[in-house]
Amino acid sequence: MRNRFRSWMFAISIAVGTLLAAACTPEEAKPTSLADARARVEGGLRVAKPAGDGPFPTILYFHGASDQSWYPAQQDILDRFVADGYAAVFVDMYHGRGITGQSVRSGGLVPRATAGDAMIAVDWAGRQPWAAPGKLGVFGISFGAATIMDALVLDAPGRLPTSLLEKPAAGMAPVKAAAMLSPWCAADVMGFNLIKAVHEDFSRQVPTLMVLPDSDTVSDTAICKDIARRNRVLGGAIEVVDVAGAGHTFAQPVDDYGNAFPDYDADKAKDAWAEIMAFFKTKLG
Numbered sequence: 001m002r003n004r005f006r007s008w009m010f011a012i013s014i015a016v017g018t019l020l021a022a023a024c025t026p027e028e029a030k031p032t033s034l035a036d037a038r039a040r041v042e043g044g045l046r047v048a049k050p051a052g053d054g055p056f057p058t059i060l061y062f063h064g065a066s067d068q069s070w071y072p073a074q075q076d077i078l079d080r081f082v083a084d085g086y087a088a089v090f091v092d093m094y095h096g097r098g099i100t101g102q103s104v105r106s107g108g109l110v111p112r113a114t115a116g117d118a119m120i121a122v123d124w125a126g127r128q129p130w131a132a133p134g135k136l137g138v139f140g141i142s143f144g145a146a147t148i149m150d151a152l153v154l155d156a157p158g159r160l161p162t163s164l165l166e167k168p169a170a171g172m173a174p175v176k177a178a179a180m181l182s183p184w185c186a187a188d189v190m191g192f193n194l195i196k197a198v199h200e201d202f203s204r205q206v207p208t209l210m211v212l213p214d215s216d217t218v219s220d221t222a223i224c225k226d227i228a229r230r231n232r233v234l235g236g237a238i239e240v241v242d243v244a245g246a247g248h249t250f251a252q253p254v255d256d257y258g259n260a261f262p263d264y265d266a267d268k269a270k271d272a273w274a275e276i277m278a279f280f281k282t283k284l285g
Contacts, residue, residue, distance in 0.1 A: 029113035029162045034120075037164055041120040044095025046070065048078040049087040054130035056087040057284040059137045060121050062114075062144030065104040065184075066256040069094040073254050084277055086137075086284070087130055091121045093147065104143055107189075111143070112196050115151035116161030122175060123168035135284045137177040139276070142219070142248070145183030145210075149197035149227065152178070156203035172204050177283035179209040179276045182216060182248050185223035197227050205236040209279040211272050213246030215263075241275050243268055 032040075050056060059081050063069050069092045081088035093114045094100065103109045118138065125131050140148045154161050155171040186194050193199065210228055212221045228238040243250065247263030251272045254260055 029109070031160070031163055031165045034164060034166045034168065037116055038120050038124075040096030041091070041117050042124055044092035045121065045124070046078070046090040046092070047087065048075075048082045048089075049130060050082055050085055054087065055132035055135075056085065056130055057135035057137070057280075058087040058089065058125050058128075058131040059139050059280065059284075060089045060091055060118070060125060062091050062118065062138065062140035062147050063093065064142035064144055064182075065101045067101040068256040069101075071256040072258070073252065073256075080273065080277075081139075081280075084281070086280070087128075089121065089125060091117055091144075093117050093144070107192070107194070110162075110194055111146040111150035112154065112161055113163040114143075114147040114161075115154050115196075116163035116167065118147055118151035119155075119161065119164075119167050119171055122172060123170060126170065126174050134174075135176060136174045137179065137280050137284050138175055139179045139181070139280075140183065141181045141252070142184045145180035146185070146195050146197070148178050148180065149183065149202070150195060152202035152204050152206070153196045153200045154203070159203070172206070175204075175206050177207050177209075177280060179211070179279055181211045181251055181272065181276065182213055182219060183210055183224055184219045185227060186220055187223065198223055201234055202231050202236060205231060205234060207279075207283050208236065208238040209276065210238065210240045211243060211251075211275060212240060213243045213248060213250050215245055216248045218248040239279070241272070243272060 061077060074090055078088040078090060125136055138148050151172055160167055210224060212224055225240060228240050232238050246265060246268050249261040250263050250265045251269040252261055253264050
């Protein structure tokens with residue numbers, strides 16, 4: 001069987017290795033108008049809702065750096081939120097860009113660009129009649145979590161995601177809670193800053209949960225903890241949950257090709273998801 005495990009477990013480590021070997025820096029995103037970016041992002045959204053008209057507390061989900069953005073296991077995550085009474089929206093950060101995860105892993109798409117997708121999705125959710133006002137959360141895995149972090153950095157007045165010529169007026173203000181599972185945190189490579197949040201603090205502080213596997217070989221959890229520490233100093237309510245003996249994909253049973261992740265741990269995954277759901281229940285109801 002063709003081994004596709006690398007599409008998630010080694011997603012970012014491959015990118016770093018590629019950059020080091022090539023001794024080059026990726027090109028920045030070419031910014032587009034807000035109208036064009038909205039059409040691209042909104043055209044790739046997938047929505048799952050409980051029965052009824054709502055309004056429902058709503059969670060936007062930002063995926064990791066798998067080869068494919070959407071695959072059956074993503075629906076399982078949406079269904080998990082729906083079962084707890086949330087509307088859930090999958091934000092496809094590949095949609096309309098003509099890319100796969102290879103672009104992420106080669107540095108061709110970085111979180112300061114997809115931060116624009118986050119702001120647009122937040123703005124879109126705020127205009128939906130079934131989304132309860134004041135009860136919007138964001139959830140990200142790996143690259144998706146880094147996207148959320150950079151969106152919080154670039155929410156500052158006068159700052160823009162590199163994919164946008166202008167951003168929605170509210171930015172990340174509607175977000176009331178952010179949960180991150182195995183967030184990707186990485187040092188600069190050959191002088192190129194991969195993730196803004198590594199060096200810059202969040203402009204907007206929202207209650208945040210970081211679930212960090214302590215045997216992660218894709219993300220540098222020490223950097224994640226430093227991001228949390230710095231933002232706590234600024235008043236951020238950031239909770240860090242360490243998962244002992246867990247690898248990067250410990251909470252995900254299969255990859256985008258249906259292959260089992262070797263580091264998946266059903267018991268640890270159950271506990272981690274319980275932490276995430278309890279966090280959103282406390283913050284969003």
